[in-house]
Amino acid sequence: MATAPAEAAWLNEEGWVSLDELAALSGLTDSALRELVDYGVLQPVDAADAQWKFSARWVVVARTACRLRNDFELDLNALALTLSFLDRIRDLEAQLRSVHAQLPRRYSRGRS
Amino acid sequence: MKYKDYYEILGVPSDAGEDTIKKAYRKLAHKYHPDVSKDPAGEEKFKEIAEAYATLKDADKRAAYDRLGSHSPGQDFQPPPDWGTKFGDQDLRFEDIDLADLLAGLAGGRQRGGAKGGTISMPGEDYEVTAHIALEDAYTGTLVDLNLSVPDYDGNGRLHRVARAFKARIPKGATHGQRLRLRGKGGKGFHGGRDGDLYLNIELLPHPLFRPSGHDLYLDLPLAPWEAALGATLAVPTLAGTVHLKVPAGTLAGSKLRLAGRGLPTPHGKAGDLFAIAQIVVPPALSEAERELFQKLAAGSTFDPRSHFNAEVKHGDCAGGSCMAERGGVGIAR
Numbered sequence: 147m148a149t150a151p152a153e154a155a156w157l158n159e160e161g162w163v164s165l166d167e168l169a170a171l172s173g174l175t176d177s178a179l180r181e182l183v184d185y186g187v188l189q190p191v192d193a194a195d196a197q198w199k200f201s202a203r204w205v206v207v208a209r210t211a212c213r214l215r216n217d218f219e220l221d222l223n224a225l226a227l228t229l230s231f232l233d234r235i236r237d238l239e240a241q242l243r244s245v246h247a248q249l250p251r252r253y254s255r256g257r258s
Numbered sequence: 259m260k261y262k263d264y265y266e267i268l269g270v271p272s273d274a275g276e277d278t279i280k281k282a283y284r285k286l287a288h289k290y291h292p293d294v295s296k297d298p299a300g301e302e303k304f305k306e307i308a309e310a311y312a313t314l315k316d317a318d319k320r321a322a323y324d325r326l327g328s329h330s331p332g333q334d335f336q337p338p339p340d341w342g343t344k345f346g347d348q349d350l351r352f353e354d355i356d357l358a359d360l361l362a363g364l365a366g367g368r369q370r371g372g373a374k375g376g377t378i379s380m381p382g383e384d385y386e387v388t389a390h391i392a393l394e395d396a397y398t399g400t401l402v403d404l405n406l407s408v409p410d411y412d413g414n415g416r417l418h419r420v421a422r423a424f425k426a427r428i429p430k431g432a433t434h435g436q437r438l439r440l441r442g443k444g445g446k447g448f449h450g451g452r453d454g455d456l457y458l459n460i461e462l463l464p465h466p467l468f469r470p471s472g473h474d475l476y477l478d479l480p481l482a483p484w485e486a487a488l489g490a491t492l493a494v495p496t497l498a499g500t501v502h503l504k505v506p507a508g509t510l511a512g513s514k515l516r517l518a519g520r521g522l523p524t525p526h527g528k529a530g531d532l533f534a535i536a537q538i539v540v541p542p543a544l545s546e547a548e549r550e551l552f553q554k555l556a557a558g559s560t561f562d563p564r565s566h567f568n569a570e571v572k573h574g575d576c577a578g579g580s581c582m583a584e585r586g587g588v589g590i591a592r
Contacts, residue, residue, distance in 0.1 A: 154426060154438040154458065156525045170381075171439075171455070206437050209384075209457070210293055217291055217308065218284070232293065240472075243434070247469035247476045250512070250537050 161202035162191065168200050172208035174215075178222060182211060185226035187233070207233075259336070261329035262357050264310035272328070276315070283311040309358045319361050356419050359409060382445035382454035383409065389458050391428060393465040393475075396522055397497040399430035404458075408445060426458060431525030433473050434462045467495060473522040473530030479515065480539045481505065496520045496532055503534060511538045 155161060168188075169176050182188045183198075188207060190198040207229065215225050265272045268282040287308075288294065292301040313319045322341075329335045389402045404424040426440055437459055444454025468475040479494065489507035493500050496517065503515060514533045521530025541548060 154428060154440050156429075156431065157437040157439055157457075158525065160526055170452075202439075203437075205439065206457075214291075214293055217287055217304075240435070244471035247471040247474075248514075248533075248535065250478050250535050 155202070157202045157205050159201050159203060162199045163202055163205060165190075165198045165200070168204065168208050171205050173212040174208055178215075179208065181222045182208075182226060182229070185222070185230075187211075187226045187229040259334065259355055259357055259360070261326075261331060261333045261335050262306075262310070263328075263331045264314055264323065266331065267306055267310040268314065270314075272324075279311070279314050283307060283315070313358075313361050323361060359419060362409075377449050379451040380448040381451040382447040384444045384454040384457060386457040386459065388461055389426070389428065390461050390463050391432065392463050393468055393470065393522075394497060395428070396432040396460070396462060397430065399432075400428050402426050402428055404456075410445070424456065426456070428458070428460065429525065430523045432460045432462075433522055434460065434470055436460045468497070468532075470522060473524050473528075475521045475530065475532045477532060477534050478537055479503075479505075479534035480537045481509065483538055483540065485509075486511070486536065486538050494534055497522075505536070509536045511536055 163171065165176060165179060168174075169179055172179070174182075179188060183190060183193070188200065188204050188211075190200055192199070210232070211225055211229055214220060214228055215222075218224075218228075220228065265274070268274075268279060268286065270278050270282045274282075287304065290297060290300040290304040290307060292304055295304070297303070313323050325341060326335070326337050385406055385408060387404055387406060389404065391400055391402060402425070404426055406422050406424065407419050408422050410420045424440075424443060426438075426443070428438065432438075437457060440456040440458065442453040443456035447453045462470055468477055470476075475497070477494070479492075481490070485492070485505060486509045487507065489509070490505050492503050492505060494503045494517070498520065501517065501520070503517065505515065509515075513536045515536065517532040517534065519529045520532035523529045544552065
């Protein structure tokens with residue numbers, strides 16, 4: 147069964163979602179999300195705003211958080227720690243990819 | 259129905275207690291969970307492990323599973339005749355059903371009540387899939403074909419696995435690791451629940467010339483020694499066709515020459531840059547004429563490319579003697 151092509155929305159800095167939407171999309175509760183904001187692993191656009199808005203890129207993080215919590219039976223403290231490590235790994239991997247992209251490929255004799 | 263040995267998958271004996279099962283699951287999950295594992299086969303393995311654990315951690319499902327008897331993994335089998343009346347529908351058909359779906363259906367029947375005619379509104383399942391696309395397609399935007407095996411409920415509320423083909427339009431602006439959400443393209447919702455979404459993870463296929471980093475692209479630009487020394491205007495490929503690049507005189511190996519806006523487009527109308535990295539290469543074999551010219555240059559030049567060695571090395575006056583580097587024996591390992 148083939149369906150009509152679907153239009154896609156980027157999960158990046160440009161779009162944003164409300165706290166309720168983030169909860170619906172991730173499977174985490176409002177209170178779990180608020181606690182993750184307290185731990186600093188999720189960041190609303192403006193924490194002082196009464197109605198929190200999140201950049202759409204946090205949808206990916208919040209979904210990962212829900213998966214990790216369920217699959218590893220983590221409490222929110224351990225979850226926040228794991229997410230902060232994953233974020234660092236992702237950051238380091240991006241730096242590594244960037245360095246690799248800038249390294250010239252080896253030019254051997256016979257391939258000039 | 260094909261048999262799966264859940265005890266063997268978790269590596270525990272069939273009389274293992276809850277704690278043993280939990281520990282075995284956790285150990286395997288640490289190793290294979292797709293969010294933490296680098297094992298390319300991790301996702302498939304983890305699915306199997308999670309499926310085994312979902313059944314064995316639940317006393318009712320484990321009892322139902324144990325009553326199926328023990329068979330060889332992959333073997334086609336039929337549950338005992340009274341199994342359906344004890345654990346499921348009386349008229350269950352077992353030929354085309356997956357064991358995991360059968361056991362999940364038991365829990366669904368208890369908790370959801372929905373799939374079997376209840377009225378609780380449930381959102382549809384979200385699907386996640388990785389789309390591997392070529393750099394050229396990321397540049398222009400593209401339509402990808404995705405094939406997924408997804409759970410689906412039949413008219414009687416029973417869970418089956420069906421093949422679904424999607425076409426997804428990836429707008430221009432994609433780069434490695436970016437995510438897209440296709441609203442409503444996941445599983446159907448139940449009783450007014452919203453349809454699930456399809457999440458796409460973009461991975462770029464390696465390109466023979468261009469190496470992406472974010473929306474920037476890197477290209478090796480091999481230069482003959484005289485081009486690097488004298489400067490040159492060269493034809494350079496970009497994803498939008500050939501452009502002419504002016505290489506300044508005295509270009510050093512490793513210099514990055516920036517072609518602004520010639521990288522990948524971003525989703526919002528901007529574009530990354532293309533960087534051509536100068537590399538100085540020599541002819542693989544010198545002709546007699548080339549050799550003579552180089553020899554003339556060597557004899558006539560006062561250039562000392564290693565003048566800084568003496569200035570930088572304080573205790574450099576060691577054993578003396580000469581040694582010859584073997585080709586390939588020295589250099590930076592990659």
